[in-house]
Amino acid sequence: MKTSRFPGFYNMTVEERRQLLTTMDTFTDEEKGYLFSNEPLPTDTADKMIENVVGTFPLPLGLGLNFLINGNEYVIPMAIEEPSVVASASYIAKTVRNAGGFTTEATDRVMIGQIQVVGCPDFKAAKEAVLKEKDALIADANAAYPSLVARGGGAEDLEVRVLNEESDSKYGQMLILHVYINTCDAMGANIINTMVESLAPTVETITEGKVYLRILSNYPDRCLARARCVIPPELLQTDGYTGEEVRDGVIHAYEFAASDPYRAVTHNKGIMNGIDPIVIATGNDWRAVEAGAHAHAARFGKYSSMTEWSKDEGGNLVGEIELPMSVGTVGGSTHVHPISKLAYKILDVDSAQELAQVIVSVGLAQNLGALKALATDGIQKGHMALHSRSVAIAAGATGEMIDIIAERLVDEKEIRVGKAKEMVEEYIK
Numbered sequence: 001m002k003t004s005r006f007p008g009f010y011n012m013t014v015e016e017r018r019q020l021l022t023t024m025d026t027f028t029d030e031e032k033g034y035l036f037s038n039e040p041l042p043t044d045t046a047d048k049m050i051e052n053v054v055g056t057f058p059l060p061l062g063l064g065l066n067f068l069i070n071g072n073e074y075v076i077p078m079a080i081e082e083p084s085v086v087a088s089a090s091y092i093a094k095t096v097r098n099a100g101g102f103t104t105e106a107t108d109r110v111m112i113g114q115i116q117v118v119g120c121p122d123f124k125a126a127k128e129a130v131l132k133e134k135d136a137l138i139a140d141a142n143a144a145y146p147s148l149v150a151r152g153g154g155a156e157d158l159e160v161r162v163l164n165e166e167s168d169s170k171y172g173q174m175l176i177l178h179v180y181i182n183t184c185d186a187m188g189a190n191i192i193n194t195m196v197e198s199l200a201p202t203v204e205t206i207t208e209g210k211v212y213l214r215i216l217s218n219y220p221d222r223c224l225a226r227a228r229c230v231i232p233p234e235l236l237q238t239d240g241y242t243g244e245e246v247r248d249g250v251i252h253a254y255e256f257a258a259s260d261p262y263r264a265v266t267h268n269k270g271i272m273n274g275i276d277p278i279v280i281a282t283g284n285d286w287r288a289v290e291a292g293a294h295a296h297a298a299r300f301g302k303y304s305s306m307t308e309w310s311k312d313e314g315g316n317l318v319g320e321i322e323l324p325m326s327v328g329t330v331g332g333s334t335h336v337h338p339i340s341k342l343a344y345k346i347l348d349v350d351s352a353q354e355l356a357q358v359i360v361s362v363g364l365a366q367n368l369g370a371l372k373a374l375a376t377d378g379i380q381k382g383h384m385a386l387h388s389r390s391v392a393i394a395a396g397a398t399g400e401m402i403d404i405i406a407e408r409l410v411d412e413k414e415i416r417v418g419k420a421k422e423m424v425e426e427y428i429k
């Protein structure tokens, strides 16, 4: 039976963690080679991935532990440069698993392709004409990507809007088509772009206008994933604070974010602390996920929190998150980077829908980790203690000096590079 519980994993050496990982999953020798290699992304692969390559830029890959989602155990591969994120995700996942775990759901993976038409002689008539041809246009889009249809996906719906109809609009009128496309397990950008580009000549004929943009929307509001957790206050109790105090502090923190965009941005950055590392580790397009998530946070006309925290009738803390999640388990770079391939093995997800649900659960956990710290001792205690090692390295510490100086910085409650430099100089003398 697979587990994501490895108490004290963080006290092991990297070598011991790697050995444990290889007992958790069945990796091929080639995969193990990449895991243990100093060049996990070979330069010649990198040279095929992007342009003007001169090297690679490795990030630390950590494992988020303790995740129980819909009764299933998940070990989360997280690629990130920021200390305390992986620790915090694992910490809250441990609390949530003791409360029964996360429950999640996801919509079908319906993405949007947009077509912009300008210069129509009569925009209302053009809109009517497009809607009249809706079925034929959907069929044409599907004819451009039959393999997707064969998998059970493809174009499913089409909507049309006229933008800037008001006579005082400073922009010109335009007709915008939304083609709704189920991209199955792919993120779908290239698939969608192929499909909408194929429709352009027909759309020009129907509308008597000129088509300019034909591109996916990175706000796929019909491709949503949701996660929820319900935590009894006794599981939230921490040194010096009752569970009820922590619960109420988290709810007040949420209300702050829901009321103030300046706070919402930081609150949501904390959520993306959990989401981006798994999106990156799985070779997905994190700019697309970021853009969609922030758009969703502003969907009611004001930028707000991506999560909601409340108290139920039993006094439990209830956390919820809903985000568009344009990620794939195939296509793009998901199976190009050797470590992404390993990431899928570690995660053990069967579909893009399942991956999306895991990702939003990590985002919800990460948010609670930050809010719990902020509502109690403050972020510096846990975060800066772990950040002290990066501070020591930035000050020039190497080898065993790093931990020694990091500990001294924490003991002396002065975790800053200047102080660390003094300690390095003292150590070297």
Ligand SMILES: CC(C)(COP(=O)([O-])OP(=O)([O-])OC[C@H]1O[C@@H](n2cnc3c(N)ncnc32)[C@H](O)[C@@H]1OP(=O)([O-])[O-])[C@@H](O)C(=O)NCCC(=O)NCCSC(=O)C[C@@](C)(O)CC(=O)[O-]
Pocket (backbone or CB within 6 Å): 006, 007, 008, 009, 010, 065, 066, 082, 083, 084, 085, 086, 087, 088, 089, 090, 091, 092, 094, 266, 267, 268, 269, 270, 271, 273, 369, 370, 371, 373, 374, 379, 381, 382, 383, 386
């Ligand atoms: C750092 C902790 C987790 C310590 O918290 P703690 O109470 O010392 O943890 P613990 O010793 O009780 O351990 C509980 C579990 O946490 C994990 N854990 C515990 N320590 C480690 C570690 N070293 N390495 C890896 N995992 C660790 C581990 O899973 C462990 O379980 P065990 O394995 O023992 O069964 C806590 O203080 C915390 O969650 N702090 C918040 C950190 C945070 O949010 N960091 C994000 C960066 S700040 C930011 O960018 C966003 C922000 C804050 O601005 C967002 C916002 O404003 O909303």
Ligand SMILES: NC(=O)C1=CN([C@@H]2O[C@H](COP(=O)(O)OP(=O)(O)OC[C@H]3O[C@@H](n4cnc5c(N)ncnc54)[C@H](OP(=O)(O)O)[C@@H]3O)[C@@H](O)[C@H]2O)C=CC1
Pocket (backbone or CB within 6 Å): 147, 148, 151, 183, 184, 185, 186, 187, 188, 189, 190, 191, 192, 216, 218, 285, 288, 328, 330, 331, 332, 333
């Ligand atoms: N604005 C944006 O966000 C943009 C992003 N991009 C980039 O596009 C890439 C993602 O595009 P995407 O179209 O997903 O990638 P691909 O172009 O790699 O297309 C996915 C391929 O996966 C194959 N496939 C295999 N199994 C499945 C399955 N179960 N479900 C669906 N497809 C399957 C399909 O091939 P077949 O059917 O032939 O077997 C399909 O061609 C990312 O790299 C992203 O960065 C590009 C342009 C714009």
